[in-house]
């Protein structure tokens with residue numbers, strides 16, 4: 001643990017940056033099984049917000065495993081550290097005034113809750129991709145469920161490692177009661193939420 005550390009304050013703060021960008025820094029956190037459509041929706045949202053002149057940054061679980069988190073695997077404690085680091089990075093981006101879009105399985109409730117606790121109330125918006133395991137498994141674009149069922153990957157989420165849903169997701173997609181399942185339309189649902197909560201203006 002580092003000691004004798006003093007926070008250095010800047011004369012240009014989050015409010016100044018938000019004024020410049022005409023938006024509020026926040027985090028959209030897509031969580032759900034592998035194959036549930038997190039990445040597809042994350043990039044559809046990024047594109048839709050870009051078209052509206054809003055600055056976002058997508059951080060995909062798969063991508064951070066190539067750099068920042070390449071020392072981590074999928075043991076319980078590694079996933080906890082993966083999520084903790086992504087949460088801390090999210091905090092920096094949100095402080096920069098950016099709409100940060102995380103796309104990570106983040107299967108354990110405790111780890112997601114710990115990330116939420118890093119932010120002022122409401123600034124981390126958890127979006128649960130509520131897609132049944134059978135559908136994710138049928139999609140299996142990377143063949144990972146196949147490997148997991150064959151015992152070639154141990155501790156695969158949904159197969160032999162749990163996904164723990166929460167009761168307090170801000171958004172659940174696809175929404176019950178309508179037929180909106182395309183990534184582009186679901187991105188609009190998220191944008192409506194951001195508009196309603198005031199994140200798309202300074």
Ligand SMILES: Nc1ncnc2c1ncn2[C@@H]1O[C@H](COP(=O)(O)OS(=O)(=O)O)[C@@H](OP(=O)(O)O)[C@H]1O
Pocket residue numbers: 033034035039060061062074078079080082083103104105106107142144153154155156157
């Ligand atoms: N054991 C195991 N369980 C789940 N997923 C696995 C595993 N091994 C590799 N993969 C691939 O890694 C991607 C998940 O990375 P995440 O950072 O989202 O995982 S986690 O939040 O730390 O659980 C995940 O990507 P997505 O399919 O995009 O979700 C998988 O491709």
Ligand SMILES: Nc1ncnc2c1ncn2[C@@H]1O[C@H](COP(=O)(O)OP(=O)(O)O)[C@@H](O)[C@H]1O
Pocket residue numbers: 032033034035036037038039040041103139140141181182183
């Ligand atoms: N809304 C959707 N409807 C149907 N198929 C989808 C949808 N979103 C993604 N897919 C498909 O499902 C597979 C997994 O999507 P992906 O975004 O990689 O999921 P995740 O990031 O959760 O692993 C891909 O083949 C993708 O084309």
